[in-house]
Amino acid sequence: MDRGSGRPLYAQLVADFREKIRTGEWPPGGQLPSERELCTLFAVSRITVRRAIEIGEREGLLHRVHGVGTFAARAPMEQALDRLHSFEQTLAQRGLVASTSVHAATVTVSDLAQSSVLRLDPAAPVTNLQLIGRGDDEPIVFYDSYFPPDVGEEMTAAARRAHEAGTPFSTLDLYRDQAGTRPDRLEQAFEAIVADRRLAGLLSIPEGWPILQVTSVISSAGRPVEYRIACYRGDRYRFAVDRSLPAFS
Amino acid sequence: MDRGSGRPLYAQLVADFREKIRTGEWPPGGQLPSERELCTLFAVSRITVRRAIEIGEREGLLHRVHGVGTFAARAPMEQALDRLHSFEQTLAQRGLVASTSVHAATVTVSDLAQSSVLRLDPAAPVTNLQLIGRGDDEPIVFYDSYFPPDVGEEMTAAARRAHEAGTPFSTLDLYRDQAGTRPDRLEQAFEAIVADRRLAGLLSIPEGWPILQVTSVISSAGRPVEYRIACYRGDRYRFAVDRSLPAFS
Numbered sequence: 013m014d015r016g017s018g019r020p021l022y023a024q025l026v027a028d029f030r031e032k033i034r035t036g037e038w039p040p041g042g043q044l045p046s047e048r049e050l051c052t053l054f055a056v057s058r059i060t061v062r063r064a065i066e067i068g069e070r071e072g073l074l075h076r077v078h079g080v081g082t083f084a085a086r087a088p089m090e091q092a093l094d095r096l097h098s099f100e101q102t103l104a105q106r107g108l109v110a111s112t113s114v115h116a117a118t119v120t121v122s123d124l125a126q127s128s129v130l131r132l133d134p135a136a137p138v139t140n141l142q143l144i145g146r147g148d149d150e151p152i153v154f155y156d157s158y159f160p161p162d163v164g165e166e167m168t169a170a171a172r173r174a175h176e177a178g179t180p181f182s183t184l185d186l187y188r189d190q191a192g193t194r195p196d197r198l199e200q201a202f203e204a205i206v207a208d209r210r211l212a213g214l215l216s217i218p219e220g221w222p223i224l225q226v227t228s229v230i231s232s233a234g235r236p237v238e239y240r241i242a243c244y245r246g247d248r249y250r251f252a253v254d255r256s257l258p259a260f261s
Numbered sequence: 262m263d264r265g266s267g268r269p270l271y272a273q274l275v276a277d278f279r280e281k282i283r284t285g286e287w288p289p290g291g292q293l294p295s296e297r298e299l300c301t302l303f304a305v306s307r308i309t310v311r312r313a314i315e316i317g318e319r320e321g322l323l324h325r326v327h328g329v330g331t332f333a334a335r336a337p338m339e340q341a342l343d344r345l346h347s348f349e350q351t352l353a354q355r356g357l358v359a360s361t362s363v364h365a366a367t368v369t370v371s372d373l374a375q376s377s378v379l380r381l382d383p384a385a386p387v388t389n390l391q392l393i394g395r396g397d398d399e400p401i402v403f404y405d406s407y408f409p410p411d412v413g414e415e416m417t418a419a420a421r422r423a424h425e426a427g428t429p430f431s432t433l434d435l436y437r438d439q440a441g442t443r444p445d446r447l448e449q450a451f452e453a454i455v456a457d458r459r460l461a462g463l464l465s466i467p468e469g470w471p472i473l474q475v476t477s478v479i480s481s482a483g484r485p486v487e488y489r490i491a492c493y494r495g496d497r498y499r500f501a502v503d504r505s506l507p508a509f510s
């Protein structure tokens with residue numbers, strides 16, 4: 013810190029943070045020292061540390077999670093909404109090697125949401141396929157999909173084939189690989205939630221971590237064939253859309 | 262609880278939850294009793310309560326936030342990405358009365374992210390307009406917008422006019438209302454974060470609450486005129502998109 017330079021201390025501190033991340037002393041995704049430790053390390057006040065963290069976060073250098081800590085940010089995967097990239101392609105854009113494992117494949121009794129979305133009788137059987145998508149072996153997304161039994165059977169078989177072949181996949185990728193169902197419509201809703209104990213375990217993150225939840229209804233010729241709840245690590249994934257604006261009248 | 266009915270206790274409990282919400286005993290948005298209290302209230306085990314909450318959450322009845330509590334859900338505002346609705350229209354769809362207040366309007370020195378997005382010199386002056394959008398007087402979104410000074414001056418004046426006229430607005434709505442800038446392109450990214458102390462205060466929610474953060478770059482004839490970070494309460498807002506899927510080859 014150069015107290016005589018006229019440059020505010022917090023701005024100098026942000027520059028120091030940037031340097032520590034650039035040199036790898038604070039590796040991407042790694043946790044920073046606590047606020048208290050940063051005060052000692054840089055011989056500055058708590059207020060200066062907080063201000064620098066706030067700016068570092070806004071600049072995308074840092075990622076702070078309430079009650080958990082502050083981390084050196086990683087550039088998140090970005091999935092454009094106007095194109096349809098495979099899970100593998102999306103991760104490859106950040107230089108990550110994608111892989112997918114089948115967490116569970118079962119036949120279960122549908123709850124109200126599942127049967128109404130899939131237009132099945134209440135408590136009708138549904139196939140539940142749960143996948144974990146990884147980047148460089150780290151969990152990034154948990155896919156929880158429900159299918160009518162006929163589609164579910166095809167999809168489960170396709171998932172096992174893809175897994176045996178070592179091909180990374182999301183359920184959307186699987187339709188490409190099997191002869192039966194041809195989806196032609198995708199309705200999605202984007203929401204923010206926080207990880208509960210179950211999701212935290214599945215994604216190897218602390219409870220309370222931000223999660224981007226994307227609920228999809230996938231249809232084929234007017235028939236809903238899949239109801240999917242995908243939970244992405246909030247710090248690793250974002251969705252982007254680029255639109256023309258209509259002329260204001 | 263009817264232990265002789267053959268119907269699993271957790272399923273009976275979900276039905277009881279639904280009834281309490283339907284009758285208004287648990288009003289929308291209200292906090293439920295703790296897990297321990299629910300055990301006593303319904304004379305069931307902690308496991309049964311947890312299972313019922315998990316299902317209730319999946320069915321959209323309940324909304325659980327780690328470290329905070331479980332709440333009776335409210336239907337979130339849904340904004341379709343393929344249309345451009347005003348802030349007022351989006352809230353009206355759920356029967357809420359929209360209002361907007363100007364939290365701050367200042368000229369400040371741009372940080373690295375702001376100057377690079379707006380293509381200004383580093384540390385160039387920018388206008389910062391901060392708005393709070395409310396539904397039925399409850400904060401729902403915090404808009405933090407940065408403009409080049411010429412656009413910022415127009416927008417701040419337009420915000421003050423709209424506020425004085427009692428018209429609810431987002432910054433996008435404001436372009437309609439002023440003569441100068443005509444935006445024609447909107448690039449957006451959707452991310453999940455959790456509320457820090459500052460956001461929690463601005464949105465009247467507990468720290469750690471889920472936030473849907475939408476970063477926008479708004480351009481006019483190839484010039485970026487606004488860099489906006491909008492933070493929506495995760496439990497009150499979601500974005501939806503409905504797409505045709507290309508034929509898989």
